[in-house]
Amino acid sequence: MRTHLRALIGLFAGAVLGLAPQATALPAPVSHSPAAQERAAADPAYRILVFSKTAGFRHSSIDDGIAALRGLGTANGFTVDSTEDAQSFTTTNLVTYRTVVFLSTTGDVLNAAQQTAFEQYVQGGGGYVGIHAAADTEYDWPFYEGLAGALFHSHPAIQSAGVRVEDRAHDATAHLGSTWQRTDEWYNYRTNPRTSARVLASLDESSYSGGNMAGDHPIAWCKDYRGGRAFYTGGGHTDASYTEPAFLRHLLGGIRWAAGMTEADCRPESGYTALFDGSSTTGWKQAGPGGFDLVDGSLVTRGGLGMLWYSAREFTGDYSLKVDWKATADDNSGVLVGFPASDDPWSAVNNGYEVQIDATDSADRTTGSVYGFRSADIAARDAALNPPGEWNTYELRVTGERLEVFLNGSKINDFTHADPARSLRQGHVGIQNHGDGDEVAFRNVRIKQGGGQQPGPRTGEVKGVNGKCLDVDGANSADGTRVQIWTCNGSAAQKWTPSDDGTVRALGKCLDVSGGAGANGTRVQLWTCNGTGAQKWTAQADGTVRNPQSAKCLDASGGTWNDGTPVHLWTCHTGPNQKWILP
Structure with missing residues (x-):
């Protein structure tokens, strides 16, 4: 769970202009540390603001949308305030909300002072959720265009379309299969958000008529933006959307993530090749006892101690390996890299490196550690870790003999090995089934190789x-x-x-x-x-x-x-x- 305890009024000015930030802050965050994982996962109470002012076309579904969001709040522990009054956009009012939802807003809905207040809210860690016509809003406000990710271009008639679910680890899409057939008004966008956001779902333009984005048509995405979090979905035009259970769960996941109740890797992603795509284990081989069951597009551990390893090829040079995983309780497993071909699962541990999954083990053997060699940054790990029952994403980034570990997009470990008998730059990759009683599921194993293989430039914060x-x-x-x-x-x-x-x-x-x-x-x-x-x-x-x-x-x-x-x-x-x- 990332920390939201940040000053909002004057924070951006404080860091950029050298002024002292003021003390107004968002509500305190919930902990997802190992201790918190012992209880049933439940979000703390929080508030969201639903804003539905329209200065252009007004959707008849807005009232149904507000009612549906109130219902989600009642069932999931958050309070919904709704308004069409732009005067609600003041620093003192916005700071009381974890997330602001733009529900099919249209046109120019905020004046300059209100825009400034909202920018400060986002820069202070606030969340944004855009639904449908939120992309048909504030065309002359560059900050908002960056926040929303893309703006409306056009749309065909309402019709059924096939949705490709690209990310099944994010809370907004983890409940869906790899495809999702539904009816809505499918927007075309002026730009493609893929380079600046993590695309969660995209449209199959061959499944309907009127798409104009050359076959790459994102329809839902998330991104970290200027200190805050932004989630957008293009669905929600029709009244029926707000009685559709899968769509409502989609909205709930977007709200939870934007509010900081759950973590996800929302960095842009492109150029990865699937090693396991949810259906076929071609190229994989079991070593040792136990195994994996294919359940709902996931590989679920059974017994052990064993390992499922990608025997089809050895990976050399620099690469980035991403794996989505979910623990059931206090379970033990791991992701292994840099080991020679072998049907002995201990060979991978003894000759390669394991990035551990086990939130309550010792420091050098707990989630995010390089097993037996280097502990994760425990504070950073706890801030990024989702509890049992929710999905997490590892990125293991190998550059030379350096192994960097990212959990849900946050860097939690940085290890450079000095063992002449091992090499990260040459070897196989695998996932571990640890033993009876340890149940961990894995999805969407993918890899990106070659020079400049990292997803996007290595530009970001240097934290001290x-x-x-x-x-x-x-x-x-x-x-x-x-x-x-x-x-x-x-x-x-x-x-x-x-x-x-x-x-x-x-x-x-x-x-x-x-x-x-x-x-x-x-x-x-x-x-x-x-x-x-x-x-x-x-x-x-x-x-x-x-x-x-x-x-x-x-x-x-x-x-x-x-x-x-x-x-x-x-x-x-x-x-x-x-x-x-x-x-």
């Missing part, structure tokens, strides 16, 4: 002590601008790109040691990239980031580490103020 982000003071790109730590807010001042040449870049310039000096306390700043040793940084296995020229570490100064604390160079000591998580 107390979960704060490396930040360029005032988002100022002038040479010599101070680099500091600040509450994470998704702004451009906190977007960094570690490059193959050893530089770490933001705002088109490089992280730089002032004057190339090596003394403790030397200022770290932003500077025009120049290829010198003052701008070379290497991530270490212990979590530090070192400047090889000085043999010293990037360090958040002092011992309190509030917003605005500058970073500087200091002798490496692996304290909390020298630990960083790179994108």
Whole structure:
């Protein structure tokens, strides 16, 4: 469960303009830590705002939609307030809601001040759910277009169409099969959101008439946006949509995710090849006792200790492996990489590496750990982990001999091995069936290989002590601008790109040691990239980031580490103020 306890009023201005953020915050989050997993999963009470103002075409289904959302709230522990009054969009009012739902809004519905309040709400961690004509809204507001993901272009007549469910791990689509046949008014969009959002479902344009998106037609998606969360579905035109159980569960999943009640990997994804697509296990081989049962498009563990491994080919070089998984209770399993071909499941453990699934084991053998070698960042793991009964997504990213582990899109481990007898860059992949009583399901195993194989550029936040982000003071790109730590807010001042040449870049310039000096306390700043040793940084296995020229570490100064604390160079000591998580 990610933390929503962020300042809303002035937060963006605070990080970008150097102003102090104010203390207004969203309601406290729910924990999905291992301790919380012992109880039955239930969301805490929260509130959502349903906004249905129209300045253009008005859908007759709006009233049915409000009633249906109220029903979902009653059944699932959240309160629904509905309004068509744009004056509800103030910082003090919006902060009381986990999510704002735009229910078939049309046209220009917010004035400039209301838009600013909503932007601050999103930047402070607020959620957005767009339903149907939410994409036919605010065409002249770039922030909103980015939030919604795509805007309306046209639509054919209402008709039945086949929906391809691309992501069966997200709470909005996990209840669906690989295809979903339903009737609605199917929008065409001006742009394709696939490059900026995780597409959850798309239309099969051959199954109906009037689609104009050249065969790649997203219809539901999610994305992290400017510090908040955004979910959109193109369904919901018809009155009947709001009595359709599968569609209502789809809406509930979108609301839960946008409100931070459940986690998902909503990063854009493309270029992956399916190793297991829900139907065929061709290319897979069982090693050891027990096995896997194919149930509802999932491979479910049975007995053990064994392993189902992809014997059809060995993977070499860099790659990204993604696996969706769900535990039933406190179960044990894992995903294995970098092991030689063998029908002995212990060979994979002893000659490769296992990323563990077991939330209550010891630190080096718990969920997200590289089994027996390196614990996950437990705080980051707990924040990203869904409880038993809900789906999770692992990405295991191999770059050279470095293994990075992402859980539901959040980085939770970074391991570089030093065993000359093993190599991450050559070997097979597999999933483990641990033993009787351990039931874990796996879906959608896919891999992406080759140079630049990672899904999108490695650009994002650099997180340090107390979960704060490396930040360029005032988002100022002038040479010599101070680099500091600040509450994470998704702004451009906190977007960094570690490059193959050893530089770490933001705002088109490089992280730089002032004057190339090596003394403790030397200022770290932003500077025009120049290829010198003052701008070379290497991530270490212990979590530090070192400047090889000085043999010293990037360090958040002092011992309190509030917003605005500058970073500087200091002798490496692996304290909390020298630990960083790179994108």
